[in-house]
Amino acid sequence: VRFHDVSFRYNPLSPGLDHISFEVAAGQRVAILGAAGSGKSTVVNLIPRFYDPTDGMITIDGVDVREVTLESLRDNVGIVFQDVFLFFAPIRENIAYGARNVTFAQVEEAAKAAQLHDFILTLPEGYDTLVGERGMQLSGGQRQRVSIARALLKNAPVLVLDEATSHLDAANEQQVRQALGRLMEGRTTLVIAHRLSTIRDAHRIVVLDGGHLVDQGNHQELLKRQGLYAQLVSTQLVASFANISEDEHDHLTSGSTSQL
Numbered sequence: 264v265r266f267h268d269v270s271f272r273y274n275p276l277s278p279g280l281d282h283i284s285f286e287v288a289a290g291q292r293v294a295i296l297g298a299a300g301s302g303k304s305t306v307v308n309l310i311p312r313f314y315d316p317t318d319g320m321i322t323i324d325g326v327d328v329r330e331v332t333l334e335s336l337r338d339n340v341g342i343v344f345q346d347v348f349l350f351f352a353p354i355r356e357n358i359a360y361g362a363r364n365v366t367f368a369q370v371e372e373a374a375k376a377a378q379l380h381d382f383i384l385t386l387p388e389g390y391d392t393l394v395g396e397r398g399m400q401l402s403g404g405q406r407q408r409v410s411i412a413r414a415l416l417k418n419a420p421v422l423v424l425d426e427a428t429s430h431l432d433a434a435n436e437q438q439v440r441q442a443l444g445r446l447m448e449g450r451t452t453l454v455i456a457h458r459l460s461t462i463r464d465a466h467r468i469v470v471l472d473g474g475h476l477v478d479q480g481n482h483q484e485l486l487k488r489q490g491l492y493a494q495l496v497s498t499q500l501v502a503s504f505a506n507i508s509e510d511e512h513d514h515l516t517s518g519s520t521s522q523l
Contacts, residue, residue, distance in 0.1 A: 264310065264421060264451055269319035271305055280305055280474045282319070285467075292452040294462045296495065297471035303455045306471070307423045310453070311340045323421065341419035343446075345426040347406040354383060355390035357409055362416040369416060377412035377442045379405065411442045422452040459496060468492065 264287040272279040280302045287293045295303045308314055309321055312328055320327050328336055349357050358370050358379075370390070374380040382405060386392035394400050394409075401409070414422065424443065440461070456462055463482040470478040470485065470492050478490050485492035 264453070265322045265325075266306070267320050267322065269309065269316045269321060271309060271314065271317050273314075278302075278474055279317070283471075283474075283476050284319075285469050285476065285479060287451055287453060288466075289451050290449060291466045292447060292454060292464070294454045294456060294465035294468045295471065296456075296462060296468055296492065298495065300473075301471040302474045303471060304425060305474075307342075307425055307453055307455060310421070310423060311337050311342065338417075339419050340421045340423060341414040341417045341446075341450075342423045343407070343410045343414050343425065343443075347410040349394050349401070349406060349409060351393060351395060353388075353391045354386070354394050354409065357394055358412045358416060361413055365416060370412075373412040373416040376415050376445050377408045379408040379412055379442075382408075408442055411446055415446055420450060422447060422450040424452065424454045424456070426455050470495075 266283050266285050269283045270279065270281050278300065283302075283306065285293070295306055297303050305314075309316060310328070312333060315329060320329070322328065323336075323339070350360065355367065355370050358374060359365050362369075367390070371380065374383060374390075383390055383392070424447075454461060454465060462468060465481070467479055467481060468485055469476060470490070472491055478485060478488065478492060480488070486496070
């Protein structure tokens with residue numbers, strides 16, 4: 264997935280993206296990071312063509328996404344949003360939503376990989392249990408795992424994760440992160456996240472500020488540069504200091520960030 268000098272505006276007066284260029288190689292995991300309003304969600308919304316760039320282009324395997332059908336494009340892009348939409352339908356149908364010609368065995372396999380199967384077996388009617396309007400009978404973590412099971416079942420080569428763990432408590436986050444780890448295996452993945460535990464393992468981190476790409480590199484490289492990434496970490500817009508190594512802590516508490 265490659266962004267070629269991409270700019271975007273929702274309207275002429277709104278903030279947006281300005282000349283963004285970066286690449287996610289096949290099988291890589293790239294994290295998109297920035298403060299609120301920096302353009303993170305706009306970046307990922309352009310990939311499945313919820314919007315089209317104002318200027319520049321986005322390619323997948325060298326092909327402009329505007330040159331293929333929406334059906335073909337979206338068949339090859341799986342998305343897990345932070346807010347999961349569920350239907351008033353059995354949980355098995357909610358898992359199968361968006362996938363074609365799937366068997367119950369495949370639904371069950373996806374649920375197991377998403378760490379949802381054991382919970383489903385405790386429901387009154389198992390996989391035939393109605394989840395309620397918008398999934399009201401499920402917790403936030405359970406709804407997220409339904410969304411992950413959907414993406415596993417779809418088996419798209421490109422994956423977009425839009426702050427998929429942001430609303431979860433620590434216990435639910437751990438279960439969802441394990442399921443996400445299985446989902447990301449072998450896929451070209453773009454991750455929007457604010458927790459350091461999610462970001463630090465990315466092959467590369469793209470840092471946005473006010474619609475501009477201001478830095479990119481891996482976790483250690485960005486910390487050493489003491490730029491916006493280190494500031495976001497130190498002010499806990501990314502995450503708390505839990506799980507940060509002693510060397511990384513020294514980077515975050517020295518120089519310019521010590522005053523933040």
